Every structure is written in structure tokens, then in C-alpha cells.
Amino acid sequence: MAKLRSVKGMNDVLPEDAVRWHRLEDTFRELVARYGFGEVRTPLVESTDLFVRSIGEATDIVEKEMYTWMDKSDKSLTLRPEGTASAARAWIQHSVGGQHPVSKWFYVGPMYRRERPAKGRYRQFFQAGCEIYGDPGPFVDAELIDLVVRYLSALGIQDIEVLVNSLGAGETRERYREALLEYLRPHASELSEDSQRRLERNPLRVLDSKAPQDQAIAENAPQILDYLDEESAQHFEDLKTALDAMGTPYVVEPRLVRGLDYYTRTLFEVRGRGGDLGANAALCGGGRYDNMIKELGGPDTPAIGFAIGLDRLLLVMADSEPKPSLDGFLVVRGKELRGQALAVAQKLRDAGCRVDADLRGGSMKSQFRRADKSSAPFALVLGDAEAEAGTLQVKELATGDQQELPIEQVADAIMRR
RNA sequence: GUGGCUGUAGCUCAGUGGUAGAGCACUGGAUUGUGGCUCCGGAUGUCGCGGGUUCAAGCCCCGUCAGUCACCCCA
Numbered sequence: 001m002a003k004l005r006s007v008k009g010m011n012d013v014l015p016e017d018a019v020r021w022h023r024l025e026d027t028f029r030e031l032v033a034r035y036g037f038g039e040v041r042t043p044l045v046e047s048t049d050l051f052v053r054s055i056g057e058a059t060d061i062v063e064k065e066m067y068t069w070m071d072k073s074d075k076s077l078t079l080r081p082e083g084t085a086s087a088a089r090a091w092i093q094h095s096v097g098g099q100h101p102v103s104k105w106f107y108v109g110p111m112y113r114r115e116r117p118a119k120g121r122y123r124q125f126f127q128a129g130c131e132i133y134g135d136p137g138p139f140v141d142a143e144l145i146d147l148v149v150r151y152l153s154a155l156g157i158q159d160i161e162v163l164v165n166s167l168g169a170g171e172t173r174e175r176y177r178e179a180l181l182e183y184l185r186p187h188a189s190e191l192s193e194d195s196q197r198r199l200e201r202n203p204l205r206v207l208d209s210k211a212p213q214d215q216a217i218a219e220n221a222p223q224i225l226d227y228l229d230e231e232s233a234q235h236f237e238d239l240k241t242a243l244d245a246m247g248t249p250y251v252v253e254p255r256l257v258r259g260l261d262y263y264t265r266t267l268f269e270v271r272g273r274g275g276d277l278g279a280n281a282a283l284c285g286g287g288r289y290d291n292m293i294k295e296l297g298g299p300d301t302p303a304i305g306f307a308i309g310l311d312r313l314l315l316v317m318a319d320s321e322p323k324p325s326l327d328g329f330l331v332v333r334g335k336e337l338r339g340q341a342l343a344v345a346q347k348l349r350d351a352g353c354r355v356d357a358d359l360r361g362g363s364m365k366s367q368f369r370r371a372d373k374s375s376a377p378f379a380l381v382l383g384d385a386e387a388e389a390g391t392l393q394v395k396e397l398a399t400g401d402q403q404e405l406p407i408e409q410v411a412d413a414i415m416r417r
Numbered sequence: 418g419u420g421g422c423u424g425u426a427g428c429u430c431a432g433u434g435g436u437a438g439a440g441c442a443c444u445g446g447a448u449u450g451u452g453g454c455u456c457c458g459g460a461u462g463u464c465g466c467g468g469g470u471u472c473a474a475g476c477c478c479c480g481u482c483a484g485u486c487a488c489c490c491c492a
Contacts, residue, residue: 008484060489065490065491111492113492115418115491119486312492331451333450334450369453372452373453
């Protein structure tokens with residue numbers, strides 16, 4: 001029989017590693033709370049239609065990466081490939097806009113895309129993201145970009161690059177698309193195979209192709225920033241000014257596009273430069289999507305958001321001081337005392353101590369060895385004499401210092417540090 | 418989805434077609450109720466899985482699964 005194992009591209013997190021995940025999530029929650037974000041929790045499953053309409057029919061995500069199936073009631077369902085669409089659906093469904101002119105939401109959770117797994121890319125992966133509804137920017141755009149930088153910095157991730165661009169609004173994209181096509185068509189035969197295929201369908205993608213022959217051509221292509229409508233151009237200028245004022249470093253990258261159709265105006269991406277990331281260096285992607293809410297049937301409301309790939313952060317995050325997960329480890333002499341040991345542990349736990357013991361027993365030596373490996377700073381010895389006296393021997397493992405204390409005083413003694 | 422590389426103990430890896438190995442980790446002990454260091458001992462394998470070649474396969478061949486890297490794309 002074949003060995004049972006987790007599904008390809010979907011990984012377990014064991015307790016030792018969960019500590020690092022907690023740090024990622026706790027740091028994020030604490031930070032966004034300081035900006036006034038509240039959490040939204042949406043289902044992992046949505047109508048397929050939601051993603052098709054928001055992300056875009058012609059995108060790679062929708063075309064070939066979604067986990068989609070027919071439910072028994074003949075409705076097509078999909079495991080969410082990203083968080084923005086679900087949050088927007090919830091925001092519309094609950095008419096939040098009618099209550100709050102501006103809402104700031106965050107989410108943390110698993111997303112699903114059926115791609116070929118690689119380093120930093122899994123079929124179940126975790127994103128933390130923020131969405132702001134009802135503020136047309138550009139200052140809130142700058143604030144959001146800075147939030148991401150501060151989050152990464154809090155995790156010890158400094159070696160990053162912040163790329164910003166603007167896709168304009170309204171007819172900008174169409175006008176630019178025409179101009180770009182006009183430029184690219186004469187070069188069509190020189191382009192890479194992939195780019196030739198992309199040419200008519202989504203010419204913007206040709207610009208960030210990695211094929212050298214494409215890059216050479218993209219070099220001299222018209223730039224979208226030259227085609228921005230007046231309002232979008234001003235929006236972009238104000239964004240840069242705000243970033244400068246905060247001292248947030250960034251690079252204008254006119255060729256930055258992104259795989260999702262819903263973006264308008266501000267677009268940004270944060271890339272890590274650590275060598276541990278392989279080819280998947282994008283740590284965070286985000287942008288403004290001023291038309292999406294309306295297109296999904298909601299009120300005409302501007303919005304902006306980003307998503308951070310937590311799996312990738314884990315690869316480049318600095319290690320932090322390991323903290324002991326226990327305060328004390330009970331060492332019990334003799335089988336007869338194990339029942340009493342449970343009563344002692346119960347008392348200490350009620351007092352807030354984290355206490356473990358090896359209830360299988362074993363020699364003092366082996367119990368001490370386990371105490372040593374448990375990460376608990378103190379071994380708590382219960383023997384006949386201590387049971388008689390209502391005390392414990394409290395031994396500090398790092399120094400070897402040992403003293404006998406009444407059980408009532410033990411909690412205070414071992415939790416002080 | 419395409420191509421390359423790799424699968425041997427829990428982990429990191431040796432292993433020339435002829436008896437399955439090391440280090441770490443785990444575990445027992447070194448005389449009475451005290452860990453770490455040291456010393457002595459012990460357990461642990463479907464050699465990823467399925468076929469094939471051969472007297473004989475961990476080793477060669479084919480397939481498959483998984484991991485990994487690059488591409489594609491993205492977080």
C-alpha cells in the first residue's frame with residue numbers, strides 16, 4: 001500500500017516550526033492594530049464566479065491554477081486563490097459602505113493555487129493582507145506601502161526593494177495598450193515564443209518578460225507613465241511625495257504590471273533580495289482597484305490592498321531568541337508519588353505556571369535528562385521527604401542552584417524570570 | 418504545464434553489481450534522590466514505489482511518486 005502523506009504542495013507545520021509562524025502572525029496583528037485595521041474572516045470556498053469576475057478571465061490564476069469543482073447542487077465552487085476578492089464580496093454583501101465611509105480590514109489565512117511547487121511557492125500557501133475601502137488615495141496608498149516595509153523590518157527583513165508604478169485610470173490603459181501594440185507589432189518575430197503568444201492578449205506582460213530578447217525590445221517601449229491621465233499623474237506624484245516625506249525608500253518601475261486584471265493607478269511590489277528565495281522573490285504585491293467593487297455589483301467605491309506571502313517571509317526572516325515553552329519540569333521519585341505529582345502540577349498550572357512531567361516515570365537520571373531537554377529553566381523534585389513536608393526541591397538547571405520551597409511559593413519562584 | 422538534478426535510519430549523508438553503514442538525535446547504564454561533559458552499551462531500514470536486466474541490484478534500464486532548481490507565473 002502506498003504510504004499516506006500530505007497532498008503535493010501542501011505542508012504540515014510541526015510544533016517546533018509553529019513558533020516561527022506565530023511570530024509572523026502575531027507581529028502582523030499587532031502592527032495593523034496600530035493602524036486601526038480590523039480582521040475579516042471569510043470562507044475558504046467561494047463561488048467560482050467571484051474570482052472569474054474580479055481577478056479576470058484571462059489571467060493565469062483563473063485559467064489554470066484554481067481548485068474548482070462542481071458542488072452537488074450543480075454550482076461551481078472554488079478554493080480561494082487570493083484574499084482580496086473574498087473580502088470585497090463580504091464588504092459588499094454586508095453593506096459595510098453604508099455604515100462606514102472608510103473601512104480598514106486585514107486577513108490572515110491559507111490560499112490555494114494549483115501550480116508546480118517550488119521553493120517559496122506551494123499549493124496551499126499563507127497570506128496576510130490589508131484592504132482599505134472608501135479612500136481614493138493617494139496618501140493612504142503611501143501609508144499602506146510604508147506599513148509593509150515596517151512589518152518586514154520588524155521581522156528583521158531589511159534587504160528589500162519596493163517597486164511602485166501607476167496603471168492610470170479610465171482610458172489610460174486602453175490608450176497605452178494601443179501605443180504599446182503599435183510599437184511591439186513590428187518586432188513580433190523577434191520576441192520569445194511566450195511573448196508572441198501574449199502579444200495580442202495581454203501586451204503589458206511582454207514588458208516584464210525575463211527573456212533577454214524581450215528585455216532588449218522592452219527597453220525602448222513606450223512607458224505607461226507617459227500616458228497617464230492628468231488626475232492619475234497627479235495621484236502618482238502625490239504618492240511619491242508622501243513616501244519621500246516618510247522616508248520610505250522605493251524605486252519607480254514603469255514596467256511593473258501584475259497578473260491580476262483588477263488593478264488601477266497605484267501598483268506596488270516588494271521584493272526580497274536574500275539568496276534563500278530562489279526565483280520567487282516577490283514578498284508582497286498590492287495595488288489600487290477602484291473599479292472592482294462596482295463591477296462586482298457594489299457601490300462605486302475606491303479601494304486598495306496588498307497581500308504578503310508568509311511562506312516566503314519564513315525563508316528570509318531573521319531568527320529570534322528561542323524562548324522556553326515551560327517554566328518547570330516535575331521530577332518524581334517513585335511510582336507511588338505520581339498521583340500526588342499530578343495534584344502538584346495542577347496547583348502550579350492553576351497559578352499560571354507552564355509545567356510538564358514525564359508521567360511514565362523512569363530513573364531520576366532519565367527524568368532529569370528530560371527536564372534538561374524540555375527547555376524548562378527549573379526542575380521540580382518531588383520525593384518522599386518533600387511529599388511529607390508539602391515542599392518541592394526547586395533546582396535551577398542552568399546554575400545547579402537548588403532550594404527547598406513550600407509548594408505555595410514555587411509558582412512565584414519559577415515565574416519571576 | 419516544460420526541462421534538469423536528487424530520493425539509503427527521525428535528521429545530514431557515505432556506500433566500486435557480491436553480508437546495510439557513519440555522525441547527530443533517541444534510549445539503557447557507569448552502586449543509594451540530580452541533568453549538561455565524558456565513557457560503555459542498545460534499538461532503529463520495504464535502500465521512495467512498481468517492473469525489467471543479471472547467478473546476484475541500494476548500485477544498471479524503464480515507469481511512477483515525491484522533493485528540489487530553472488522556465489512560466491506569482492505571494
